[in-house]
Amino acid sequence: MTEEEWTIPDVAVAVDLAVLTVRAEQLQILLVERGIEPFRGALALPGGFLASAREDIDGAAVRELAEETGLAAEDLHLEQLRTYGTPDRDPRRRVITVCYLAVVPNLPVPRAGGDADVARWVPVAEALDGPLAFDHSRIISDAVERARGKLEYxxxxxxxxxxxxxxxxxxxxxxxxxxxxxxxxxxxxxxxxxxxxxxxxxxxxxxxxxxxxxxxxxxxxxxxxxxxxxxxxxxxxxxx
Amino acid sequence: MTEEEWTIPDVAVAVDLAVLTVRAEQLQILLVERGIEPFRGALALPGGFLASAREDIDGAAVRELAEETGLAAEDLHLEQLRTYGTPDRDPRRRVITVCYLAVVPNLPVPRAGGDADVARWVPVAEALDGPLAFDHSRIISDAVERARGKLEYxxxxxxxxxxxxxxxxxxxxxxxxxxxxxxxxxxxxxxxxxxxxxxxxxxxxxxxxxxxxxxxxxxxxxxxxxxxxxxxxxxxxxxx
DNA sequence: CGAGTTTCCGTCAATCTGACGGATAGTGGG
DNA sequence: CCCACTATCCGTCAGATTGACGGAAACTCG
The missing domain is CATH 1.10.10.10 (Winged helix-like DNA-binding domain superfamily/Winged helix DNA-binding domain)
Structure with a gap:
């Protein structure tokens, strides 16, 4: 524990969303195709960095959800899932991701956020098969498992x-x-x-x-x- | 979404521990008395910032636990609880806290970490009564509720x-x-x-x-x- | 050897569960 | 209009589980 010269490390905080729904008799998740490196072209969970140093984490999740789906937080389920922070997730700099689980009904999918990267529904089974960006495959597993468990009680x-x-x-x-x-x-x-x-x-x-x-x-x-x-x-x- | 001039905000990431045990027929939690501002003198959860930009979050939790209790992570329960990230937690800079729940047996409490701030066991009921640093009161409630629920299944x-x-x-x-x-x-x-x-x-x-x-x-x-x-x-x- | 104490096994009624028969209330076809 | 057909919903019934409690087993102490 050398006190001298040590400074608190700077970390970039991302907020990602695992949005689940049931469509066409399948459990589906909202994914985007990444437009930038790393993992350009791969499917990934929608999300992004905090908009400012003052933005609330829960608030960022609500904002991202609105941007990606057009849905307001009122009548849907949104809860924090887990934070993923392995050091080598992103080659550019230290990033940790606070992940949220959202559950939405099938019908209302305007999904016109104005964002360039359009989100689309992908069956979970299919998503877990194909390659995904970062550790998003594991996050999806965790999200599904959380949902399965919570249905019980x-x-x-x-x-x-x-x-x-x-x-x-x-x-x-x-x-x-x-x-x-x-x-x-x-x-x-x-x-x-x-x-x-x-x-x-x-x-x-x-x-x-x-x-x-x-x-x-x-x-x-x-x-x-x-x-x-x-x-x-x-x-x-x-x-x- | 103005792309220009925007940079990813820097955030300080802390890892805090809610260590629970049963001692003297009571549910107790490990707390430290803060030696520095803010909340100097108040009781707080043990924890600290990431040691380096490369330290794993889970690894930091294990390290903190060893420092505060002398316990190794092998034969005890350690799981991530939740991340707390309201913007005004710390007046100095933006801090988010990834909190872990640990459950340990009563007996082995060498607790000789060499740290200046000695940790001590406090009954949970008592801890929730008195004033605690930051939002640690809420974190303790969440930790206890998580433990109560997990005993069931x-x-x-x-x-x-x-x-x-x-x-x-x-x-x-x-x-x-x-x-x-x-x-x-x-x-x-x-x-x-x-x-x-x-x-x-x-x-x-x-x-x-x-x-x-x-x-x-x-x-x-x-x-x-x-x-x-x-x-x-x-x-x-x-x-x- | 008996009183006290704690652990553990058994019983028994009330409740809950899984499996299924069948009535109910619509649709569409002749 | 009557008859399949389909899907919802109510009822029954045996087997398992639960809560409540009597009581035997196994030790210590005096």
């Missing part, structure tokens, strides 16, 4: 759904994110029984052939009681 | 215990961290039944009056199946 699943949705739509979210079939009738019993999870609107869908489904809105609860646990096998599959 | 509780421990000791960990009484016989049945949670050593305690308790070691599992859920009331108490 929080009401996060409703963030994948539009404002009004049916029990079947909600079940599809669970099935797609977990990659696991769920028994429709038991699922129905559990989610309608959980305190504050769903609020019936009284409305019904008039859609396709079949009995019209009742429409629900998100309830006030954020924690799920009782929890909705996935199968043992499904939980372990990640660690492997 | 991971094997984190064993990190509070020495290498060999009894079921009763393990139960005390749950009771103290959750602040909730548990039924001893049902607890025994559950933890001994959970796959890979506990491995019997065959040894028994010879201690105090009463039937000798069997000794266990940590099992290979990190996820708890089936989970050990706290009561509804206990879970909600945090949100309030």
């Amino acid at each position: 929080t009401t996060l699943a409703t963030a994948f759904c539009p404002a009004e949705f049916t029990v079947t739509e909600l079940r599809r979210v669970y099935e797609i994110v977990w990659g696991e079939q769920l028994e429709p009738r038991n699922f129905h019993r559990k989610v309608t029984g959980a305190d504050g999870f769903l609020v019936p609107t009284g409305e019904k869908t008039l859609r396709q052939g079949g009995r019209p489904a009742e429409l629900y809105r998100r309830g006030p609860a954020s924690l799920l009681h009782p929890a909705l646990l996935r199968s043992r096998a499904s939980s372990l599959e990640v660690t492997a | 991971t094997t984190l509780a064993t990190a509070f215990c020495p290498a060999e421990f009894t079921v009763t000791e393990l139960r005390r960990v749950y009771e103290i961290v959750w602040g909730e009484q548990l039924e001893p016989r049902n607890f025994h049945r559950k933890v001994t039944g959970a796959d890979g949670f506990l491995v019997p050593t065959g040894e028994k305690t010879l201690r105090q009056g009463g039937r000798p308790a069997e000794l266990y070691r940590r099992g290979p599992a990190s996820l708890l199946h089936p989970a050990l859920l706290r009561s509804r009331a206990s879970s909600l108490e945090v949100t309030a």
